[in-house]
Amino acid sequence: MSVALLEARGLGVTFRRGRRRVEALSEVGIAIGRGESVGIVGESGSGKTTLARVLLGLQEATAGDVLLEGRSIGDWLRRDRAAFRRRVQMVFQDPYGSLNPRLSIGSALAEVLRVHRLVHRGEEAAAVAELLRSVGLDSRYADRFPHEFSGGQRQRVGIARALATRPEVLIADEPVSALDVSVQAQVLNLLRDLQRERGLTLLLIAHDLAAVRYVCDRVVVMHEGRVVEAGESAQVLDRPVHPYTKGLLAAVPELGEFA
Amino acid sequence: MVSVVSRALLEVRDLTVQFGSGGRAVRVVDGVSFRVEAGEVVALVGESGSGKSVTALALARLLPEVSGRIGGGEILFEGADVCGFSPGALRRLRGGRIAYVFQEPMAALNPVFTIGFQIREVLRLHGGSGDREAELLRLLLAVGLSDAERVARSFPHELSGGMQQRAVIAMALAGRPRLLVADEPTTALDVTVQAQVLEVLLGVQRAEGMGMLFITHNLGLVARVAQRVLVMYAGQIVEAGPTGSVLRSPRHPYTKALLRAVPRLRGGGERLEGIPGVVPAASSYPMGCRFHPRCAFARERCAVDVPQWEELEGGGGVRCHYWRACSGSGGGVAR
Numbered sequence: 001m002s003v004a005l006l007e008a009r010g011l012g013v014t015f016r017r018g019r020r021r022v023e024a025l026s027e028v029g030i031a032i033g034r035g036e037s038v039g040i041v042g043e044s045g046s047g048k049t050t051l052a053r054v055l056l057g058l059q060e061a062t063a064g065d066v067l068l069e070g071r072s073i074g075d076w077l078r079r080d081r082a083a084f085r086r087r088v089q090m091v092f093q094d095p096y097g098s099l100n101p102r103l104s105i106g107s108a109l110a111e112v113l114r115v116h117r118l119v120h121r122g123e124e125a126a127a128v129a130e131l132l133r134s135v136g137l138d139s140r141y142a143d144r145f146p147h148e149f150s151g152g153q154r155q156r157v158g159i160a161r162a163l164a165t166r167p168e169v170l171i172a173d174e175p176v177s178a179l180d181v182s183v184q185a186q187v188l189n190l191l192r193d194l195q196r197e198r199g200l201t202l203l204l205i206a207h208d209l210a211a212v213r214y215v216c217d218r219v220v221v222m223h224e225g226r227v228v229e230a231g232e233s234a235q236v237l238d239r240p241v242h243p244y245t246k247g248l249l250a251a252v253p254e255l256g257e258f259a
Numbered sequence: 260m261v262s263v264v265s266r267a268l269l270e271v272r273d274l275t276v277q278f279g280s281g282g283r284a285v286r287v288v289d290g291v292s293f294r295v296e297a298g299e300v301v302a303l304v305g306e307s308g309s310g311k312s313v314t315a316l317a318l319a320r321l322l323p324e325v326s327g328r329i330g331g332g333e334i335l336f337e338g339a340d341v342c343g344f345s346p347g348a349l350r351r352l353r354g355g356r357i358a359y360v361f362q363e364p365m366a367a368l369n370p371v372f373t374i375g376f377q378i379r380e381v382l383r384l385h386g387g388s389g390d391r392e393a394e395l396l397r398l399l400l401a402v403g404l405s406d407a408e409r410v411a412r413s414f415p416h417e418l419s420g421g422m423q424q425r426a427v428i429a430m431a432l433a434g435r436p437r438l439l440v441a442d443e444p445t446t447a448l449d450v451t452v453q454a455q456v457l458e459v460l461l462g463v464q465r466a467e468g469m470g471m472l473f474i475t476h477n478l479g480l481v482a483r484v485a486q487r488v489l490v491m492y493a494g495q496i497v498e499a500g501p502t503g504s505v506l507r508s509p510r511h512p513y514t515k516a517l518l519r520a521v522p523r524l525r526g527g528g529e530r531l532e533g534i535p536g537v538v539p540a541a542s543s544y545p546m547g548c549r550f551h552p553r554c555a556f557a558r559e560r561c562a563v564d565v566p567q568w569e570e571l572e573g574g575g576g577v578r579c580h581y582w583r584a585c586s587g588s589g590g591g592v593a594r
């Protein structure tokens with residue numbers, strides 16, 4: 001059996017609130033192969049964002065381990081932190097919160113390239129232009145500031161920033177939930193194209209089941225910190241087995257009989 | 260003075276709302292007309308910036324006069340024009356005959372008073388002379404807060420988001436409104452909670468025979484709640500009609516495009532079509548049809564002539580020069 005690119009094994013995270021212990025994650029196991037797109041769905045409090053943070057190494061697990069290419073995340077962060085950060089990147093829900101308002105988009109992207117020593121000084125501008133083009137933005141936008149962009153454009157910038165390190169794994173936490181439907185479609189298409197054309201490994205965290213189905217090969221349903229159901233997207237969403245998944249699907253308002 | 264008699268619960272005629280003044284005034288809502296009958300749910304949909312919420316706020320004149328001025332038109336509520344209401348009449352109207360439920364329950368609730376206190380306040384201002392404590396508990400039970408006495412004693416932060424929104428709905432009902440304006444009332448909630456809150460909202464709407472204006476960007480919700488739908492774009496209504504016919508056979512290219520942008524839970528993964536560009540700001544509406552720069556069906560005339568509202572058979576209407584030509588062909592998106 002080939003080694004999964006990114007794997008969570010028996011992952012647990014417990015937070016302490018005074019004397020109370022809250023289990024945010026419990027015995028979570030997920031294996032993601034190279035080039036796969038996996039959706040994590042669940043409601044608030046299901047642990048999906050905690051899982052993303054642990055996979056990114058932003059939050060330590062209290063049980064189990066995360067493996068990148070079979071190697072423990074602890075080991076990666078001790079010995080090859082920069083390489084880990086390059087290889088596993090993140091797209092946030094609100095790109096406005098993750099972009100420095102006083103830095104032009106070009107400077108923000110160039111900073112990433114510089115920190116990770118990815119290109120020579122003289123090639124920075126060209127690399128930034130290429131990054132902007134790769135997410136469907138005009139390369140002349142490099143001189144603009146975050147507030148000059150629409151929500152959808154800002155999310156494209158957020159994706160460009162993540163792509164700057166040429167990651168293998170992209171973890172996107174609710175990347176379209178703050179956007180209008182018309183714009184959501186564009187960003188979902190972009191993520192889907194990037195994943196398919198570049199062989200990116202994509203982990204899409206979302207509460208929107210239809211969006212996950214559109215982008216992801218597989219889906220993992222979380223509830224109260226546990227994985228309650230997982231499988232091929234079409235199978236899980238058309239023929240759910242777990243009662244929680246069934247309830248979740250029944251609750252989604254659908255165009256259904258219409259259109 | 261002869262008052263205009265209207266059979267509709269709410270009839271909005273050619274409403275215009277301006278922001279700013281003088282040469283810099285912009286029309287955020289521009290000639291909007293629609294009706295809501297008693298007992299009817301009408302959905303108002305469109306992208307952010309299309310003017311949905313401003314329209315909703317204008318109904319009870321909740322826009323601050325300095326920024327958002329009603330520039331023209333009539334808002335006939337139970338036959339009387341709200342634009343001519345005195346401050347006292349407006350106070351009785353707001354939270355009384357017309358009540359609102361907004362997206363964020365925590366923004367609608369006062370964090371330092373209990374739920375019970377806040378609902379009693381509405382009962383004192385708008386309620387009848389009956390037993391207020393009994394009425395308070397009845398309202399909380401009606402919105403599915405079965406532990407009503409405990410909820411009444413709770414502060415907003417002690418409740419979950421879904422319970423908070425139920426409490427807000429109870430508060431809105433306390434004034435015995437005839438029209439409920441619900442502006443994205445379930446958008447901030449988880450999908451299972453959303454379904455429950457929706458159930459509650461529609462349950463009380465039916466039981467009380469209220470009219471409801473339901474504002475949302477979620478077309479799936481429209482299908483579930485509304486009998487009629489109004490599609491708004493750049494300050495104007497571009498299509499209206501019975502929900503079934505608008506969703507099944509949309510006339511306006513914008514409505515078509517919105518429908519094609521939504522990923523489906525079931526069925527194939529055919530490529531979604533976003534709508535290129537964004538809703539134009541009110542200060543820079545394009546000439547001609549306001550949607551033409553983003554429209555796949557746009558022809559030369561669309562950039563010059565303003566399309567007029569055209570009534571359709573079976574109720575509703577459309578604002579597009581070429582809706583007949585676009586009907587039937589799929590896709591409403593510029594490539």
